[in-house]
Amino acid sequence: MTDQTTLEQEIAAEQRHLDRVYARLAELRRAAARAERDGYRLAGVGTFGALVERDAMVFHAAQRRHLLDAEHEGLVFGRLDLRDRQVLHVGRLGVRGDDAETLVVDWRAPAAAAFYRATPAEPLGVVRRRTISSSDEKVTRIEDDLLDPEAAPPDMPVVGDGALLATLSRATGRGMRDIIATIQREQDEAIRSPGSGVTIVSGGPGTGKTAVALHRAAYLLYADRSRYAGGGILVVGPSAVFVEYIASVLPSLGEETATLHSLGSLFPGMSATRTDGPEVAAVKGSLRMRRVLERAARDAVPDGPQELRLLYRGALLRLERRELDGIRDRVLHRGARRNEVRRAGFDGVLAALYAQARRVAVTGLPEQRAFEDEIIERPEFREFLKAWWPRLHPRHVLGWLARPDRLHRYAAGILSRAEVGLLAGAYRSLDAEGLTVADIALLDELDALLGKPVRPKKANRDPFQLSGGVRELSTFGERQRAARAAARERPDDYRDYAHVVVDESQDVSPMQWRMVGRRGRLASWTVVGDPAQTAWTGDQEELDRARDQALGRRRRHRFTLSTNYRNSAEIFAVAAAEIRRIYPDLALPSAVRSTGVDPVALHVPVAELAPATLDAVDAVLAEVAGTVGVITPVPRRDEVAGWLGDRGGARLQVVTSLQAKGMEYDGVVLVCPGEIRADPGSGVRTLYVALSRATQRLTTVEPTG
Numbered sequence: 001m002t003d004q005t006t007l008e009q010e011i012a013a014e015q016r017h018l019d020r021v022y023a024r025l026a027e028l029r030r031a032a033a034r035a036e037r038d039g040y041r042l043a044g045v046g047t048f049g050a051l052v053e054r055d056a057m058v059f060h061a062a063q064r065r066h067l068l069d070a071e072h073e074g075l076v077f078g079r080l081d082l083r084d085r086q087v088l089h090v091g092r093l094g095v096r097g098d099d100a101e102t103l104v105v106d107w108r109a110p111a112a113a114a115f116y117r118a119t120p121a122e123p124l125g126v127v128r129r130r131t132i133s134s135s136d137e138k139v140t141r142i143e144d145d146l147l148d149p150e151a152a153p154p155d156m157p158v159v160g161d162g163a164l165l166a167t168l169s170r171a172t173g174r175g176m177r178d179i180i181a182t183i184q185r186e187q188d189e190a191i192r193s194p195g196s197g198v199t200i201v202s203g204g205p206g207t208g209k210t211a212v213a214l215h216r217a218a219y220l221l222y223a224d225r226s227r228y229a230g231g232g233i234l235v236v237g238p239s240a241v242f243v244e245y246i247a248s249v250l251p252s253l254g255e256e257t258a259t260l261h262s263l264g265s266l267f268p269g270m271s272a273t274r275t276d277g278p279e280v281a282a283v284k285g286s287l288r289m290r291r292v293l294e295r296a297a298r299d300a301v302p303d304g305p306q307e308l309r310l311l312y313r314g315a316l317l318r319l320e321r322r323e324l325d326g327i328r329d330r331v332l333h334r335g336a337r338r339n340e341v342r343r344a345g346f347d348g349v350l351a352a353l354y355a356q357a358r359r360v361a362v363t364g365l366p367e368q369r370a371f372e373d374e375i376i377e378r379p380e381f382r383e384f385l386k387a388w389w390p391r392l393h394p395r396h397v398l399g400w401l402a403r404p405d406r407l408h409r410y411a412a413g414i415l416s417r418a419e420v421g422l423l424a425g426a427y428r429s430l431d432a433e434g435l436t437v438a439d440i441a442l443l444d445e446l447d448a449l450l451g452k453p454v455r456p457k458k459a460n461r462d463p464f465q466l467s468g469g470v471r472e473l474s475t476f477g478e479r480q481r482a483a484r485a486a487a488r489e490r491p492d493d494y495r496d497y498a499h500v501v502v503d504e505s506q507d508v509s510p511m512q513w514r515m516v517g518r519r520g521r522l523a524s525w526t527v528v529g530d531p532a533q534t535a536w537t538g539d540q541e542e543l544d545r546a547r548d549q550a551l552g553r554r555r556r557h558r559f560t561l562s563t564n565y566r567n568s569a570e571i572f573a574v575a576a577a578e579i580r581r582i583y584p585d586l587a588l589p590s591a592v593r594s595t596g597v598d599p600v601a602l603h604v605p606v607a608e609l610a611p612a613t614l615d616a617v618d619a620v621l622a623e624v625a626g627t628v629g630v631i632t633p634v635p636r637r638d639e640v641a642g643w644l645g646d647r648g649g650a651r652l653q654v655v656t657s658l659q660a661k662g663m664e665y666d667g668v669v670l671v672c673p674g675e676i677r678a679d680p681g682s683g684v685r686t687l688y689v690a691l692s693r694a695t696q697r698l699t700t701v702e703p704t705g
Contacts (some may be wrong), residue, residue: 001494008159013654014132014138021103022137025075028095057695078106078115080132083151089132108222116188122563123147131583136467169593169696171626171666179551184208190559191216195224195499195557196272201528204589205575205692206566209528210662213501214249216526217258220499232490233258233497233524236516238504239437240264240273241659259497261514264437266519267444268492272435275634275658278681282425282538283419284438285509287546290445295410296397297449298332300325302406305387309348310375317363319351324388326664327352337451338392345389347348350375372613391453394446398439441511444518495519504661505529507536510546517534517550525551532579532586533689534659537681564589564692566664570598571698575691578677606703610643616699620667621648624696629665630654632676640671657690668694671701 015578039235066131078090094106105112118126122514127148133141143160145622146152193199199216203209206304217235220228227443240262243281250258264272276284286490308319327348331341350372358364365371375381388610426436435443444588500520502508504528536543564572572591604612613630620628632640634656641654655663657676668690676687691698 007159010142010157010159011139014079014130014142017089017103018099018132018137018139021076021089024095024097024103024361027098038410047219050477060571065144069545074134077127077132078107078112078120078132080115080126081128081130081156083125083148086445088112095190103687106222108219113188115190116191117185118147119185120147121533123151128158128428131160142433148305156448157171169595173623184563185479186507186559186561187212187215190561191219193557193559194365195227196524197557198525198527199557199559201526201559201561202530203528203561204532205566205689206572206591207589208666209530209561210246210503211249212561213503213526214246215499215529217248217499227310228498229257231502232494233499234268234497234519234523235260235501236503237262238507238661241269241653241655242504242662247665259494261506264440264516265321266515267394267440267447270443272433272437272440272441274434274436275438276426276438277634278535278537278679280422281420281436281438281509282681283415284436284442284537285536286424286538287514287542288414289442289511290514291414292401292410293442293445294449296406297338298329298402299400299406299410300328301388301390301392302400304404305384305635308353308381308384310378310381310387310696311398312353312354312357312375313362313364315357315360315617317356317360319352320341320351323352324349328389333509334557337449338389339453342389342391342453346385349385349388374523386651392450394443394450397446397450398442399430402430422492433507438511441509444515445511448518452659493641495521497523499524499526501527501528504533506531506534507661509536509538510542513543513546513550520550524554527551532583532588533661533681533685535661535686547553562589564591566695567591567692568593568595568597568696570595571694572692574599575688575696578684578691579688595696597697599700602699603704604701605705609671609701609703612670613640613643613701614647616669616701617647617652620669620697620699621651626651626666628652628667628669629660629663629693630669631657631660632671634658636672636675655688660690660693663693664695666695667697667699669701670697672703673700674702 006648052275074092075095076089076091080088080090082088087110088102089104090107090112091103092107093102094102094109096103096348097103098378101111107115114124114126115129118124118129123244127146131143131147132139134142140208141160142156146156146158151162152158160566186206190199190201193216201212214235217233221233235246235258237260242264243265243390245258247260250260262271275281287637305324306321308317308324310317328345331344331348332338336344351368353375354368366374401410401423409426410674411423415423438491495518497519500516500523502516502525505527570590572589576588579588600616602612617628617630628651630640630652632654637656637659643652644652653665670690673690676690677683691700
């Protein structure tokens with residue numbers, strides 16, 4: 001019997017099981033559809049109880065049918081042969097036969113834990129672990145790990161090169177690789193850590209931190225759906241590019257209820273992708289900015305009225321700027337929030353006017369209440385109030401920092417002269433170029449300082465109410481479903497998440513930690529990152545304090561990932577040599593595979609940089625079947641993208657060295673690495689990140705002369 005025949009026989013055996021699973025899945029789908037139809041028929045009974053029962057049946061049946069449809073592709077991906085001769089197939093959701101026999105174990109279930117945790121040193125009762133690859137409903141490949149040879153029957157076949165290394169050798173595709181079938185024990189322990197408290201996962205490039213974070217979100221939803229789906233899970237990544245990259249992962253794990261945001265999109269209604277230089281980002285990210293913003297939030301409106309003049313019953317009533325400023329300062333004492341105390345400001349102006357009217361002995365002066373009613377009705381007074389104390393959006397107040405005189409006044413005694421100069425230069429282009437990612441956290445801080453304008457509460461809209469007062473004909477079940485949907489709908493500025501995941505946490509500034517922390521006050525947390533990859537150049541003690549304040553006093557569960565599954569040993573050796581420049585004793589992860597292909601380092605004259613880059617990209621596109629990332633210094637991104645045009649189509653992505661955080665490509669062309677390294681703050685660390693993005697091929701193109 002040849003190895004090829006053995007492989008074919010084993011694939012055929014797995015195909016027979018897969019056929020049973022999909023046949024059963026078709027039965028379950030038909031049953032769910034029947035339940036929907038039967039639910040609607042209950043309406044004919046006409047009783048209130050029948051309508052309620054109908055609604056529940058239809059809702060749950062439709063939900064089940066959607067789940068079965070969503071998990072069709074790649075449903076079964078693993079098999080465990082245990083010491084007790086039991087065989088378990090592992091997949092995206094649990095499936096039982098009509099006789100209650102377990103056909104597939106859900107990957108999140110405790111029974112499936114050994115698929116990820118078992119090792120030859122601790123097989124956990126597993127003799128053979130098999131990874132199953134399929135396309136549509138057809139088995140295409142199997143890979144075996146024999147974990148307990150002594151317990152293996154003499155006739156047990158073992159095929160393939162081992163699941164993990166085989167998976168790592170394949171192309172990743174445009175979205176993030178779904179690694180359910182290749183999670184290793186140290187990753188699985190972090191994924192299944194207690195749901196309460198804070199799970200902190202650290203590890204170098206390629207150790208699977210992001211995969212752990214996302215699989216943990218899916219696991220928590222599975223383990224306690226009422227808590228985590230009800231309160232919601234927020235996943236925060238460093239950039240919009242990164243969020244797009246991971247967007248398909250949770251749905252592929254059977255979860256569609258998590259909310260994904262980049263640090264530049266967390267504040268509702270505003271988003272930013274532009275980044276500041278490290279020095280400016282360090283100033284904007286510092287906790288000292290809160291004190292600067294506090295002063296701004298209390299200041300007079302630019303170009304607002306300097307005085308109030310009213311003619312009342314022949315007497316001129318006048319409030320000068322000093323008096324108006326005094327009213328505003330008294331109302332805003334002890335942290336009062338400006339948008340929430342507008343009425344108190346208005347009352348202060350009316351009281352000052354009445355006091356003045358009494359001092360000048362206005363003829364026929366009525367009681368204060370009547371006086372105020374008269375004044376409030378005057379259009380010119382209303383216009384004054386709107387101009388003097390308007391409802392302020394955080395974006396308005398942030399714009400005040402673009403005025404050098406105001407910025408110097410707000411920052412006096414808080415920021416150094418050099419730091420004020422950096423901010424002034426950055427905000428000079430605010431109107432022309434828009435917000436940066438660091439500004440979003442400042443908007444969130446201003447929102448907390450200003451508060452929400454007091455507005456009349458809107459009545460709940462009836463979804464079945466048409467124009468003209470006509471009400472659409474609807475069933476009781478339809479009205480109940482609409483009510484449930486309204487209850488599940490979250491506001492744009494939702495802040496009561498049950499769990500918060502922060503990826504690439506080493507790059508979250510102190511002010512950004514405050515922003516994220518406001519959304520996780522009631523939450524448990526998963527925080528993943530690598531200090532060696534940080535781009536933060538500010539005060540580390542301040543950063544630690546802000547992070548600890550956001551996470552609170554919750555119990556910490558710490559995990560360290562030590563194996564680099566992404567990079568070949570040849571590629572990671574180049575990245576490791578770079579980070580050793582500043583951290584010679586840093587414990588780095590171990591790369592577990594070798595391709596025998598060394599990275600290519602090109603040195604070309606400056607005039608030949610563009611054509612050399614194009615040639616390098618063409619070569620890498622030809623050598624790998626999957627994605628290619630072209631990584632550039634931040635200022636060169638648009639220039640390099642212009643050289644490339646539509647080369648490579650969807651396979652090719654041009655990103656800056658900062659946008660490359662958390663990303664993974666089959667091949668990378670790194671342009672001008674020396675310019676990235678030259679940044680005095682985080683240059684070496686940023687270059688370390690860029691050099692460790694590739695799984696198979698790495699080419700650097702360095703201009704000389």
